[in-house]
Amino acid sequence: MFPELGPLILTAKLATLTTIILLVIGTPVAWWLATTKIKAKPVIEAFVALPIVLPPTVLGFYLLIILGPQGWLGSWWVELTGQALTFSFSGLVIASVIYSFPFVVQPLQNAFESVGQDMMETAYTLGAKPFDAFFTVAMPLAKRGFLTGGVLGFAHTLGEFGVVLMVGGNIPGETRVVSIAIYDHVEMLEYGQAHVMAGFLLGLAFIAMLSMYVVNHSLKVKA
């Protein structure tokens, strides 16, 4: 039996793109959270952590409203590109970025906090300017956080179901990701197809976690 390749490719594309975007956006946010002294920090942290505890349908519902053609982000997108964000791959990427945000930001924030201001000050006294010190000291020292955040963001996006169902639907090649395809196959009692895809996702998730723990452990020994 041949596995249905479309959803696999789409899922891989979505998870990769989401992870890259999250690492780019998440790094400055995590650094800011790790170093800021403002009083409202717990409020912002709680807001960032929301997607961990919110039911995906709740998150998906709000995203549907915001991303819809009448929503503030959706209407702006329609004006810009002539296309709707809901039930499109682009909409799915935006939804995934929000949905997986804490899974990338929290490990990064923890890592930056453990690097500490001390190491940055040391770099300053050696003549490094703040950006230089960030890229040559803070980021390399926080590499375990980047690894953990990247893997968790990727794996979490792989498993996305409720949010996709709400804002993406089930359009082959556009929004039909693996988890949706599995649900579909089960609905139609095509257990064979469901097995192949579920097995694939299981294997991928395990490999991601395993590589994260193995690499993390070897980095820890040399810290």
Add this chain to the structure above:
Amino acid sequence: MSASSCHIRLQRTAFNVDAEFTIPEKGVLGIFGHSGSGKTTLLRCLAGLEKEAKGRIEVNGITWMDDKKNLSSQQRNIGYIFQESRLFTHLTVAKNLEYGARRNSNNTASVDRENLFELLNIKHLLKRRPFQLSGGEKQRVAIGRALLKNPQILLLDEPLASLDEKRKQEILPFFDKLHEELSIPMLYVSHNMEEVSRLCDYLLVMEQGSVKFKGSIHDALISPESPLVAAENAMALLQGNVSKQEKDFHLSTVHTLNGNAFQVQGVLPIGRHVRLRVQASDVSLSKTAATDSSILNIIEGVVSKIIEQQAAHVLLQLDINTDILLARITRKSYHLLGLGINQKVFVQIKAVSIHSL
């Protein structure tokens, strides 16, 4: 080279730092005080690590801070040694050493790398990673890293405090060598009298954020105005060169610059410059020279000052042919001997109680 002077102010919740002092062109200025006296904060202000600091800092004629400007740490040409080595764990020793050097390559004078690596004995460590080094090795690499950027001034914040006694004794000789060979001033923050009396040429004594005494290390130890004189372990410091060895008895003779000879424990290399530390409580006095005493050092001097009188004891300053010592004796002996200012006395110090540094 022009003078370096500072007046630093910083408000803290516990106390306010307000310190005015000059930095010598060369040699070690100790910043001494108990924990919480503001000595580390003062050093951080000099390094530009305290953004709230106010005042004026001028080093070698260059203004680092005044009412109008405040240079950042990276613009101040400093070398900073922290209590913990703070090596970058993701880099090899060689890359750690390069970090500062690469970012300050426009400094005119260059550092003699070979000589520095040899001085610090770190050449064999270059390929290692920080986690493969001992505490003492890490701190030596950190010193090398700070010096390779060719700073105008070296700031040391209790660099030995995180090391155990054995490692401390292992690394102190490296500081002695730096003291001899560096042509830049060093600021050495410490609360340890032994380190300070061994390494420093000048001393700032800090209490609650302000300078209680500033002067040479000798004056800081023996002046009635210095808070250190009131300490339980009041002591004086002498400097001289080793002139004679008695290997059979494991003794050496040290001639001070003022011509006095002191016998001390240990076989020291002839000609070596040493500091002698003499505790006030190890000095006793007599009016005539004892000829049948076990005490090897009996030298004539005069009582030059009566620094303090307490219920049980008296602290005296003694002038021995311009070498100054302190003696703490009981008030009873003081009265029985009928001592007073300008009184001629024989100063007795056991060779075993003189510490050569």
